[in-house]
Amino acid sequence: MGTRIIVGWIPDYPVIAAGAQGAEPVAVVHRDAVVACSASARRAGVRRRMRERVAQARCPELRVVERDLAAEFRLFEPVVRHIEGTVMPRLEVIRPGLIAAPARGPSRYWGGESQLADRLAAALAERELDSRTGIADSVFTAALAARTGQLVPRGGDAPWLAPFPVGVLGVPRLVELLERLGIRTLGAFAALPENKVLARFGAEGIAAHRTARGQHERPLAVRTTFNEHTVAYDFEPAAHLLEPIVFAAKASAEQLHQRLAAAGVVCARLESVVELADRRSLSRTYRHEGRLSALAVAERVRGLLEAWTDAGLLDVGTEGGIVRLILRPEELTAMTGRQSVLFGERDTPQEVERAAARVQAILGHHAVVRAELVGGRGPADQVRHVPVGDVDTGLRPPAGPWPGRLPAPHPATVFPCWLPALLTDAGGEPVSVSGRLALSAAPARLAVEGHGEAAVDGWSGPWPAVEQWWNRDHARRIARLQITTADGHAWLLVIEHGRWWAEAHYG
CATH class of the missing domain: 1.10.150.20 (5' to 3' exonuclease, C-terminal subdomain)
Known part of the structure; x- marks a missing residue:
């Protein structure tokens, strides 16, 4: 009941990866069967799992493309990195075009599950990809819900x-x-x-x-640790060609499957790591559920290497190269059991620290942070996020004096990006603040982007904040105003260069 999963789905992603243009009817086939087709092909009667010859008979102008799974992973990797950088730091790739992630943390950050789903869709739209999202208690249900963009109620x-x-x-x-x-x-x-x-x-x-029944597929946890099943392949000398690395990935995947089968377990996720000659490492985690063959793992590794090379993260030239390939299974469970929880039955600080370090190894050093109280005037200035394991020597002491600091009570929600707002008087004219900190008129109505419009009940302020006036590039002159509205909300507004913004919310 405590687990919530969000799934993002890009319809017909194999067709997109194949370079389909406009209304062109396209079918992507694998082993003489259609695995994906464009909307125009579907209108002509082409369907998934249809034989290639039957599909061409139904749509004579159909363009048939053989599926290249490695190319799909290569093209999808930048999309995954974009989502990790803008929406959530932790996700799993089920297949190109379909991702899953725990929804609890990101939904609390973005203000709710509906807002998280909208943010994920917006992030994919930024990559010019049409998508649908679904949220439920299990990956299977969330994936079905994503087909129609539904949020399944908790426990439902x-x-x-x-x-x-x-x-x-x-x-x-x-x-x-x-x-x-x-x-x-x-x-x-x-x-x-x-x-x-x-x-x-x-x-x-x-x-x-x-x-x-809406339950996780494997409800019985096993305590076997995944470290003893990790498979590593060392390259001596460092590998500079793609094919030997992919061959090693396939051999390592076969060895991994043999180890897991001998132990009677399967893994829910599989992490692929490459260590480079310059001591860097790159990794990606994929959904496994015991269904990926050795060849499927090798294809994923190939796609990753090509994507990292295209992005400039990997250079296997004469001076670089890959020295080690690691396949690490995660969340081992019995073949008929359920997946384990993150920390098992215990939840000690040491285990939390180890888990945080592991997430950092997978997603980057800045993926797991702790909040530190620091000095500042605005609510966003009083907290700094420091990566776990670091000591921030640049922390400003919380104690003042900080002239212009906001008085208590402090807002409950501080927006990472200010929301555009419009504050008007009884005549509908925008309210301004003079150089002597006087309002041009009594505020009457407030409209905040995404939160509607309401009548103003009361206000307090404005409070000025003039910072780094001696530095032309970083000088800042603003004024803050607290507003309560008739719909029961309370806002912290900021006016800068004559424009109002919502910096925080007290509700």
Whole structure:
């Protein structure tokens, strides 16, 4: 009940990666079957899983492209880095065009699950990608919800899934048998007794049954640590060509699968790490769930290497090269069990520190920070985020004097970017502040972007803040005003260069 997952989905991403233009009918095929097609191809009758020859018969002008999974990962990697830098620092790539991430932390940061979904969609739109988002208690449900852009209520996965056909489970043999038995919806399947499902359909059936009930697929945690199953491949001398590295990735993936199978476990995620000759390392984490073959892992590594090379992060020229490739499984669980929680049953500071260090190793040093109280006048100036493990020698003492500091109470929400606002008087004219800190008129109405418009109940201020007047490049002259509105909200406004902004919210 405490887990919430957000999934972002870019429809027809293989078609986008294939370079489809405009209304051109395009189908991406793999092993003589259509895996994705453009909207114009669908209108002509082309469907996923359709044979290539049948698709061409239905749409004679269809352009057929053989799927290049490595190229899809290469093109998708910059999108992932953009999301990590603007929306959330931690996510998993299920496949190119489909990502999942824990929603709890980012939703609290952005002000709610709906705001998080909007922010993720906006970030993908910045990369000129049309997307849909879904939030639920499990990855499976969130992925289905993303098809229609829905937010499933907390604890409501099972009833929300009930009307769906059993075909969405993606287990062909099980689905065929269920339909022959007259069980055609997830709700009907979920209503079956768990012990009967296990006895009749085995481990595969019980995993699908838990999915239909809105539960995590693997509910029993194992304590096996992933470090003992980590596989590393050393290159001596350093590798400078792509093909040997991909070959090593495939061999390492096969070794990893053998180790996990011998231990009777699977991993929920797989981290691929390359260590460079200049002592840098690059990594990416992918959703695994025990389904990725050795070849699929190798294709992901190839796409990553090509993406990092295109972005200038990796240069395997004569003076560089890769010295080590590491495949590290995460969240090991029994083959019929559930995924473990982040810290197991214990939650000690040492374990939290180790987990923070690991996240930093995956997502970058600045991905995990701690808040430090520092000196400043505005609410955003009084807190500084310092990466975990660092000692900030530039912290300003919180104690004053800080002339112009805002009095208590302090706002509950400080916006990372000021929101445009409009403060007007009774006649509809914008309210201004003179050089003597006098308002041009009594404020009557306040409109804040994204939060509507309301009548002003009262105000306090303005308070001036003139900082670094001696530095032309960093000089700042503003005035702050506290406003309460008739709809029960309280705002901290800032006027700079004659324009009003909402800096924080007290509600």
